Amino acid sequence: MSIFEYNGSALIAMVGKNCFAIASDRRLGVQLQTIATDFQRIYKIHDKLYIGLSGLATDAQTLYQRLFFRHKLYQLREERDMKPETFANLVSAILYEKRFGPYFCQPVIAGLGDDDKPFICTMDSIGAKELAKDFVVAGTASESLYGACESMYKPDMEPEELFETVSQALLSSMDRDCLSGWGGHVFVITPTEVIERTLKGRMD
């Protein structure tokens, strides 16, 4: 079994009309055994920037701590929040630093940039960025997620419809992957509010 499949994860981020959604599953496993059913994979960097980390859970937690630390210092020095594009570049640089002994994580970054324009991107474990205009996925369920998103995605969805689409894509893909599941955690972020919801799917 690959190290990326040790803990299991499913992550998705999708762009809507002046909003974005980022969602993950809630299972933490050790290969076939389920250890936790409320594991947090999506973290807030600042009000308009979220990062989801799939892959090895220990690396995901450590990487998040390092990134939060860097952002906090940036905020103190520059007296402003980091733009999502800037943050994505920072994550890429930090991952590449460990090119020959990498973090076993695949991050999904989603935020609202200048003029509240939604921004999403993902990268591989050594920092190769992939910017997308519609959706990005990561985790053990990524192949199913790609298929589900591709068929369910429409451009310019309002927050409510975006939530439905992301939830359906996540749930249906988690059902096909034994290593992710036990419900979902969905964030929908607009310029004025953040809505956090928990999904109940097949609890297995």
Added chain:
Amino acid sequence: MGDSQYSFSLTTFSPSGKLVQIEYALMAVGSGQTSLGIKAANGVVIATEKKLPSILVDEASVQKIQPLTTNIGVVYSGMGPDFRVLVRKSRKQAQQYFRLYKEQIPVTQLVRETAAVMQEFTQSGGVRPFGVSLLVAGFDDDGPQLYQVDPSGSYFSWKASAMGKNVSNAKTFLEKRYTDDMELDDAVHTAILTLKEGFEGQISGKNIEIGIIGTDRNFRVLTPAEIDDYLAEVE
């Protein structure tokens, strides 16, 4: 004065609480050629005298005003070679920032990091402080900015400032002439007049240097021909 007994070691405080080497560095700055900067409502101008030791020197090869990034430029008073070292370090820091964040470095951040380098050289063994004060001019998302950085590593934001030989006259002149709503062209004229105040000999496009940055966020050094045009307007 008891102070001079403490002037041999940079890293030793004198009884009066001064680091004498830094005072001496400031004296090196004070005997350097005059330079000044003025922040206008829509840009910044920096200027300096370019007095060369002999008429045989090829003045086109001497560049006292240098760009640090496309939107930040710098001028100095004091020791030229020290200035070159700082310019190299600052340019590298600006590019490292860009590599990390893919964003142009804000003027305040570059000034802070340059000042940190200068401060390092006041608290390390076997080195001496830089014998230059810098005037950094830039235009970023926070608008036009002008900063002075001293050999001690302290930095200040100025609306208009001068350094070097003629500093007190120049500052008095600037205090009288400065207005908050000055446009960039007016600022260039004021800069030229200020330089003229303490200038020995005939001022021309070949013995002063002027750098400007406007809302286009492109720092550039004026050619001698452009300076001569401004000089003609001033006369």
